[in-house]
Amino acid sequence: RATALVVKIKQLKLDPNFNTEGGKILVVPVDGSHWINMKVILAELHSRGHQITVLRSAKSWYIPSNSTVYTSIDVPMLQDEVDINYYNKMLPDVMNCCRYPGFLHTFCVRFLITSMLTQGHDTLARSAAEILDNFVLMKKLQESKFDLMLTDPGMSLGVILGSYVKLLMVFNVRWLNTGEGHFAIAPSPVSYVPHTMSELHDKMDFLERTNNMLHYLYSVYQQYFVINPAYSEVFQRHFPPGTDLLSLQLSADIWLFRSDFVFEFPRPTMPNVAYIGGFQCKEAKPLPAELEAFMQSSGEHGVIIMSLGTLVSSLPSEITETIAAAFAQLPQNVIWRFLGEKPSSLGNNTLLVNWLPQNDLLGHPKTRVFVAHGGLNGLYEAMCLGVPVLGMPLLFDQFDNIVRLKMRGAARMMRVKLLTKEIFLEALKDLLENPSYRKNIQHLSQLHRDQPVSPLDTAIFWIEYVIRNRGAAHLKSAGLSLPWYTYFCLDVAAIVMTITGTFIWGSVLVCRCLCCRRSRKKMKPE
Structure with a gap:
């Protein structure tokens, strides 16, 4: 696959008919350290002729309003209500979790993160509702006819907006609502895939696997009982029945994953996941x-x-x-x-x-x-x-x-x-x-x-691939749209167990009838 990608990139660069320059890309980033790597991709896209519009908070911590790379639009976002010093205030509580032994420490930290998520997703849901209700802004975005939404799904606003405007979506991702993005899109056996914030590795003993399973179950609780309820009103008003945040996230065409298997533990993945770990790295320059x-x-x-x-x-x-x-x-x-x-x-x-x-x-x-x-x-x-x-x-x-x-x-x-x-x-x-x-x-x-294509070139290739081909539906797994009981074949298991149980019950009943009849025949001569 990697060799084919190298050949494809070279062919596209040499093809006189190749032109994804001038693509119009709407970007909804996450502030802080996430912006540091997002702006690397934006600078490269701009150098290739793409027009970029960034949605940012008027109180953004790191995303400037004026740039030679993009134009910006100020919209309600998390930074409007959250002080950057919030994390300094949270740190002592996280540090105090160290007094708990073993896996209790990791759950203590997760409880604190859950509290933060509850407040954060309430704020993000209000921001999404305010944007979707802004007729002037929504009309402007729809009339701009963007080719693509590039967003970091660590915050939900880009996912909701991109789905509502019906844009093709590419994720610059590692985090989702409840942890690392792999757990939403790819099979993640808890026997050897350590869950987010578990501090485990891929060679777990029995107690560690139990710990990992508990972290997985806790993430399910977070998704369905903490995060989804925050957006229920937004989805009821603006989306078809049955929509939830996870279903919108799984509709993305390509996931540009900010990691690779030099760093990550080997694990199952999906065809529409491209690994771009280290794309922000560059050779060192002379110091002042x-x-x-x-x-x-x-x-x-x-x-x-x-x-x-x-x-x-x-x-x-x-x-x-x-x-x-x-x-x-x-x-x-x-x-x-x-x-x-x-x-x-x-x-x-x-x-x-x-x-x-x-x-x-x-x-x-x-x-x-x-x-x-x-x-x-x-x-x-x-x-x-x-x-x-x-x-x-x-x-x-x-x-x-x-x-x-x-x-x-x-x-x-x-x-x-x-x-x-x-x-x-x-x-x-x-x-x-x-x-x-x-x-x-x-x-x-x-x-x-030791890679055939640099991580940054890989990221740009897949973004332009989605623009050229109007999506990448052929790379999406059908398993992502199945209900959980179908995904795990629980309906099949239930039918098999029912048939097996019926056969066993019927066999026992027939045997009892035959035994009783034989017993009655023996009793008559006596």
Whole structure:
């Protein structure tokens, strides 16, 4: 399939009749770190001549209103009602879940996420209703005659709007409402496919499989009793009877999945899923003069890079003091993306910055270790550039992401709540002094790069494929439209059991009748 894709791309680029330039694409992104990778795709689409319109919140955290790549329309979205500091306020509760042992910790975190989802989906449902009731906006969108909706289904607004306007849909996806997108579209046996936020791997013992099954059942509860009810009024007013959020999501033509099987555990998939993990990665560029001088001043010891992503701006002060004190005892230099009050224990070897060119620093030959929260973007950059990771997961899928690198011998993982200076130093020294970590992540880097087509070219190909062919219905599995009892052949099992039971009951009845008749014949002579 990959070889055929290479040939197809080359043929299309050479064909004088090939023209998907000028396609009109409506984009509904998710803010925050999700926007960081979405804008990479948009820039490439723009360079190929496509016209792009982005729906954003007027209070967007990261999506600018003015751009040379796209035009924007402000609509009601989640950011209108949610403060970006919400995640900072949520972090202490997530950290406190560490006091629970084993799998109880993971369910504690999921309960917190459920509470957040309940509020978030109520807000998204109100936003969707307000947009669909806006006659002027809807008329403008329908008259624009877009060829395609490109959306991140981590938030539901794009899925609802694209379905209502009856646009072809392509997902830039990893997350859906209840977890990773695979669980909605592909068979996911709980015996070896770890569920989202379970912190499990693909070689589970009995207790781990039980834990995984409980996580699966909990996700079913979330979907049907927490998420779907939030949209019931919107669907009753604007969609045919029986519509729910999951059915709209499954109608997408292509799922551009922000991962690949160098990173993910092997699992079943579907023909309309294209893997584009690491598409945002690029070769490192030269650093600004001041940062380059700091890197070079580290000598043979090298540099440690630390960043905790976009959603959480700072850790509790006692944790930052512990981390700063540990860094101060190392011979390496440290560049730390840090917002907040400067730790009193900060050493002379540590440089605090408000922003850092993460990809360029990770690609620098002096970089030895990446201390990260476990966001997918950062982990793929570390994997592409071959830098071992000390993971300090904070929220959402970050725990699972670190587990995947840890299982491949390319990372260490620690709980922020349980962090001490000694534990932090031990983990860092292990990563710095044990060559297996760097060897393993460089092997992953080699595997990731050994592809016939770059992930970004793959993403653009499938977007343009949907525009050229007016969809990709031939790649959709019929199983996605079956009711659950038909999908699992429970109706067939019920009929077979009924027939079998009837046959057994009939056989027993016949035997009893024959035995009784024989008994009566014996009794008469006596």
